[in-house]
Amino acid sequence: MSATAMKHEPHPGQERPVADAAAIHIEAKGLNKAFGKVKALEDINFGIRNQEFVSVLGPSGCGKSTLLRIVAGLIPYESGIATIKGEKVLTPRPDIGVVFQTNNMLPWLTVRGNVELGARIRNMPAAARDSAVDKILEVMSLTKFADAHPHQLSGGMRQRASIGQALVLDPPILLMDEPFGALDALTRDKLNVELLRIWQEHRKTVMLITHSIAEAVFLSDRVLVMADRPGKIIEEVVIDLPRPRNAAATRAMPKFGEYVAYLGKVMGVTS
Amino acid sequence: MSGVSSRLAAYVQVISFFGAFLLFWEYGVRYFEVKSYILPPISSIAVAVWESKDQIFEHSMYTLGEVLIGFTAAVIVGVLLGMIVYVSPFAQRTIYPLVTALQTTPKSALAPLMIVWFGYGFISKVAMAFLFAFFPIVVATLGGFAGTSKNLEEHFRALNAGPWRTFTTLRLPSALPSFIDGCRVAMPLAMIGAIIGELVGSDRGLGNLIMLGTASSRTDLVFGCIIVITLISLVLYALIEFAAKSVWWRGIQV
Numbered sequence: 001m002s003a004t005a006m007k008h009e010p011h012p013g014q015e016r017p018v019a020d021a022a023a024i025h026i027e028a029k030g031l032n033k034a035f036g037k038v039k040a041l042e043d044i045n046f047g048i049r050n051q052e053f054v055s056v057l058g059p060s061g062c063g064k065s066t067l068l069r070i071v072a073g074l075i076p077y078e079s080g081i082a083t084i085k086g087e088k089v090l091t092p093r094p095d096i097g098v099v100f101q102t103n104n105m106l107p108w109l110t111v112r113g114n115v116e117l118g119a120r121i122r123n124m125p126a127a128a129r130d131s132a133v134d135k136i137l138e139v140m141s142l143t144k145f146a147d148a149h150p151h152q153l154s155g156g157m158r159q160r161a162s163i164g165q166a167l168v169l170d171p172p173i174l175l176m177d178e179p180f181g182a183l184d185a186l187t188r189d190k191l192n193v194e195l196l197r198i199w200q201e202h203r204k205t206v207m208l209i210t211h212s213i214a215e216a217v218f219l220s221d222r223v224l225v226m227a228d229r230p231g232k233i234i235e236e237v238v239i240d241l242p243r244p245r246n247a248a249a250t251r252a253m254p255k256f257g258e259y260v261a262y263l264g265k266v267m268g269v270t271s
Numbered sequence: 272m273s274g275v276s277s278r279l280a281a282y283v284q285v286i287s288f289f290g291a292f293l294l295f296w297e298y299g300v301r302y303f304e305v306k307s308y309i310l311p312p313i314s315s316i317a318v319a320v321w322e323s324k325d326q327i328f329e330h331s332m333y334t335l336g337e338v339l340i341g342f343t344a345a346v347i348v349g350v351l352l353g354m355i356v357y358v359s360p361f362a363q364r365t366i367y368p369l370v371t372a373l374q375t376t377p378k379s380a381l382a383p384l385m386i387v388w389f390g391y392g393f394i395s396k397v398a399m400a401f402l403f404a405f406f407p408i409v410v411a412t413l414g415g416f417a418g419t420s421k422n423l424e425e426h427f428r429a430l431n432a433g434p435w436r437t438f439t440t441l442r443l444p445s446a447l448p449s450f451i452d453g454c455r456v457a458m459p460l461a462m463i464g465a466i467i468g469e470l471v472g473s474d475r476g477l478g479n480l481i482m483l484g485t486a487s488s489r490t491d492l493v494f495g496c497i498i499v500i501t502l503i504s505l506v507l508y509a510l511i512e513f514a515a516k517s518v519w520w521r522g523i524q525v
Contacts, residue, residue: 069425092429100425102422104422106440122430
């Protein structure tokens with residue numbers, strides 16, 4: 001365990017000094033959220049810098065999806081504050097793309113229809129929309145399936161299409177709620193590699209919710225670990241693996257294994 | 272080609288089953304000497320229908336008109352009411368329990384009332400067809416809207432979709448399969464409503480012809496009318512089924 005490579009915060013939840021405050025894209029300060037009497041989130045503090053890839057890792061039911069919904073402006077919160085580019089989050093914003101885990105395709109639309117849905121809803125001019133959709137279908141290797149309907153695709157292709165739907169609008173911020181959670185391990189690995197490639201080509205600020213340690217380590221600049229009941233951030237780990245990363249080489253690095261082992265220990269998976 | 276031969280075998284089975292049934296009817300009543308006013312042989316029903324074909328056609332069109340207008344009115348009012356109940360919590364608290372309570376009323380008991388209100392003619396039968404078809408359509412429409420995937424609703428919110436856009440792009444297509452199911456149930460009910468109305472009091476229509484046939488012991492004509500009613504219902508049902516084919520995403524979750 002090379003502890004020097006990791007930045008372990010002595011007091012989780014404390015505000016970290018940030019050099020350029022203007023570059024903070026997503027921030028939460030003292031955020032609390034309860035559903036009735038059940039405390040879902042307690043005193044959440046974190047910041048995600050411009051073009052930083054941060055994963056929120058935690059067991060199911062720890063409130064990590066709730067955290068994403070708050071940041072996305074989909075649900076209200078009781079106290080504390082969540083901001084995007086310094087502005088308090090009140091409603092969904094056009095500069096954010098959200099990718100959900102499942103059930104995010106309209107079954108009656110084709111793949112193209114689904115990918116361009118966000119662009120249509122946000123009234124992107126038709127010419128710009130068509131060329132953006134063509135490009136995204138290409139990037140997502142879905143060009144051949146543009147006229148297929150979602151139920152004719154595999155789960156992995158559907159998830160690619162829904163990521164494509166978020167990317168068509170080219171939002172600077174991407175929030176992903178366990179986008180690969182419903183997929184088999186092999187497909188998940190492949191899509192991790194694809195997501196990494198896309199992110200390396202079109203840098204965005206990414207907040208990825210996941211319960212896969214390997215996925216978090218492979219993709220992220222930083223990993224925030226959450227514990228449940230009530231959901232709070234218990235650990236922050238900076239993933240100091242060189243970029244650009246690469247499927248085989250990065251996963252083969254000793255440091256990769258160390259991060260995975262350490263996070264496993266933090267989460268109580270391994271002793 | 273086992274597919275073709277097994278389909279052929281299926282047809283042969285169906286045709287021989289119904290052929291045997293008709294033959295048994297035809298010769299059974301003769302063999303057991305069943306009185307023809309109880310159960311006439313199938314051939315004399317066919318003859319009776321042929322001899323009165325103009326009359327039956329005219330009455331059929333009259334009944335068909337009642338059914339189609341009643342059904343269409345039920346679709347329009349049912350969908351509107353389903354939508355109002357869906358969007359308005361007030362309507363959900365007030366109108367919906369009323370609709371549910373009325374649904375349990377035996378609609379046939381309302382037939383004499385309809386005749387008192389709307390007279391002996393066309394309108395009272397349209398009202399009966401409407402009453403029978405209306406409730407399944409309201410319930411199905413409301414169920415369709417309420418069944419819109421919560422995930423997709425959230426997805427649309429994340430995209431800042433306005434209420435109208437969400438309605439046309441998400442809720443309406445989501446509700447269509449359930450609405451079509453409602454129509455499937457409602458169409459035969461509209462026919463039942465119209466016929467009950469005609470049986471209770473009318474001067475035209477297939478129900479009226481059944482009453483005339485019964486009064487004059489023309490059981491062959493009564494059977495003919497019942498068969499024609501059934502055939503019309505089947506055709507109407509087939510039309511709904513045909514329309515349902517365009518709503519192919521029923522039950523598909525992706």
